[in-house]
Amino acid sequence: MKKLLILGSGTGGTVIANGMRKKLKSSEWDITIIDKNLDHIYQPGLLFLPFKLYGYNDETAVRKDKKKFIPSGVNFVQAEIKLVDHKKKTVETSAGKHSYDMLVVALGCDVHPEEIEGMEKSLGSGVNMFYTLDSAMQLQKDLAKIEKGRVIMNIAELPYKCPVAPLEFVYLADYYFTLKGIRDQVEIALVTPMDGAFSKPIASKILGSTMGDKNIKIIPKFSIASVDNKKKKITSYEKHEEPYDLLVSVPPNRGSDMLDDSGLANGSGYMDVDPQTLKSKKADFIYALGDVTDVKTSKAGSVTHFMADVVIENLMHEINGKQPSQEFDGHSNCFIESGFKKAFLIDFNYTVEPLPGKFPMAGIGPFGLLKDTKINHMGKMAFRNMYWEKILKHKPLAPFGLVTNKMSLTGKDTSLLKK
Numbered sequence: 331m332k333k334l335l336i337l338g339s340g341t342g343g344t345v346i347a348n349g350m351r352k353k354l355k356s357s358e359w360d361i362t363i364i365d366k367n368l369d370h371i372y373q374p375g376l377l378f379l380p381f382k383l384y385g386y387n388d389e390t391a392v393r394k395d396k397k398k399f400i401p402s403g404v405n406f407v408q409a410e411i412k413l414v415d416h417k418k419k420t421v422e423t424s425a426g427k428h429s430y431d432m433l434v435v436a437l438g439c440d441v442h443p444e445e446i447e448g449m450e451k452s453l454g455s456g457v458n459m460f461y462t463l464d465s466a467m468q469l470q471k472d473l474a475k476i477e478k479g480r481v482i483m484n485i486a487e488l489p490y491k492c493p494v495a496p497l498e499f500v501y502l503a504d505y506y507f508t509l510k511g512i513r514d515q516v517e518i519a520l521v522t523p524m525d526g527a528f529s530k531p532i533a534s535k536i537l538g539s540t541m542g543d544k545n546i547k548i549i550p551k552f553s554i555a556s557v558d559n560k561k562k563k564i565t566s567y568e569k570h571e572e573p574y575d576l577l578v579s580v581p582p583n584r585g586s587d588m589l590d591d592s593g594l595a596n597g598s599g600y601m602d603v604d605p606q607t608l609k610s611k612k613a614d615f616i617y618a619l620g621d622v623t624d625v626k627t628s629k630a631g632s633v634t635h636f637m638a639d640v641v642i643e644n645l646m647h648e649i650n651g652k653q654p655s656q657e658f659d660g661h662s663n664c665f666i667e668s669g670f671k672k673a674f675l676i677d678f679n680y681t682v683e684p685l686p687g688k689f690p691m692a693g694i695g696p697f698g699l700l701k702d703t704k705i706n707h708m709g710k711m712a713f714r715n716m717y718w719e720k721i722l723k724h725k726p727l728a729p730f731g732l733v734t735n736k737m738s739l740t741g742k743d744t745s746l747l748k749k
């Protein structure tokens with residue numbers, strides 16, 4: 331019996347388990363998935379919990395049992411993964427050693443507030459985040475207490491998971507304080523190491539101008555060095571200071587130290603993979619997908635899902651004695667909540683930045699690219715159900731192949747691209 335081992339049963343690992351169990355005969359291939367946690371968190375929902383918006387009131391809106399999404403015929407092991415020995419093709423865990431013929435790494439990335447001086451000890455008392463369930467619930471309490479003052483959303487450094495989440499946070503904060511009738515009492519600012527609202531120029535201009543319209547200040551080129559929670563200020567490496575009453579942070583993100591120790595990652599815990607085939611550059615028989623990869627596109631669920639198609643096809647090629655041939659183009663597709671029951675949509679890849687237009691059908695849409703519309707918001711709201719029912723189970727997202735892992739130029743205003 332051959333063995334396919336999957337490390338991590340978040341978005342990526344679960345899609346691979348479902349996709350591969352449909353492809354491989356159970357009489358020939360044993361499939362095992364390992365994760366330290368039993369809860370599957372719908373991470374996009376963590377953004378709404380602090381505001382108690384759209385029915386996201388508590389953990390029941392985002393949490394389910396991981397095992398519900400692991401297909402029959404796949405073994406689930408709850409254990410901490412400690413080391414990959416790619417020469418011996420084994421993986422050490424807190425529950426013993428596992429051997430593999432093919433390995434898929436989908437271990438995601440995590441926040442590290444301890445890397446910013448003064449941040450970790452301040453968490454929960456005027457400093458908070460929304461990247462974990464506990465912190466999102468704590469932030470709900472902190473936001474409810476605010477009646478006036480300065481709320482700043484700080485991005486510590488790049489790359490970080492879900493690049494649009496901090497933008498959504500400031501747009502939703504504007505909506506939340508407007509609903510509470512105290513918007514004129516609360517100053518909202520996005521403090522970012524980037525030049526503007528977003529890393530891609532056309533989108534940055536449009537999203538930044540919407541922030542201007544909503545009286546949200548952007549403070550660019552700010553690389554945070556420390557948090558002083560007694561004096562309620564953050565300081566950059568250039569000694570610039572920004573005061574706050576509530577600091578909401580995206581702390582530094584890292585992949586897995588264990589992957590660095592295993593000789594598979596780039597020094598920040600991110601898997602060194604070929605950006606097209608998603609095969610490890612450091613060892614044979616290993617693929618990776620999702621936030622744990624060191625590729626130049628967003629760390630997002632949509633990307634993870636598109637990568638899964640490529641990894642599944644390439645695994646099948648290798649298993650059948652051929653070279654991996656499927657190529658990932660960096661396709662990313664994200665709704666950006668802008669408050670007032672509206673959202674933007676962006677769709678891009680390694681080479682084409684987000685452009686205005688219609689998605690997925692030219693002239694028809696129904697979704698608007700780089701435009702905040704009610705239909706986009708409805709799409710974002712419908713996404714949670716699609717995540718549990720379609721994405722994790724590796725079912726097609728849209729009929730007639732309208733949305734695939736390859737980005738399409740259909741409906742996009744390409745005249746804006748630099749010649």
Ligand SMILES: Cc1cc2nc3c(=O)[nH]c(=O)nc-3n(C[C@H](O)[C@H](O)[C@H](O)COP(=O)(O)OP(=O)(O)OC[C@H]3O[C@@H](n4cnc5c(N)ncnc54)[C@H](O)[C@@H]3O)c2cc1C
Pocket residue numbers: 337338339340341342343364365366367372373374375376377409410411412436437438439460461462491492495586588619620621622629630631632633634663664665
């Ligand atoms: C606030 C927020 C909003 C977001 N919004 C969106 C959005 O609107 N659209 C979008 O596309 N994406 C969004 N995302 C991003 C999306 O959730 C992630 O990109 C996606 O879940 C990545 O999947 P993954 O499989 O790579 O990692 P994960 O789903 O994080 O899974 C990693 C798994 O590995 C396990 N693990 C890690 N290390 C070990 C170890 N040593 N031993 C055992 N198990 C281990 C973890 O327990 C986890 O289950 C958002 C994320 C956040 C935080």
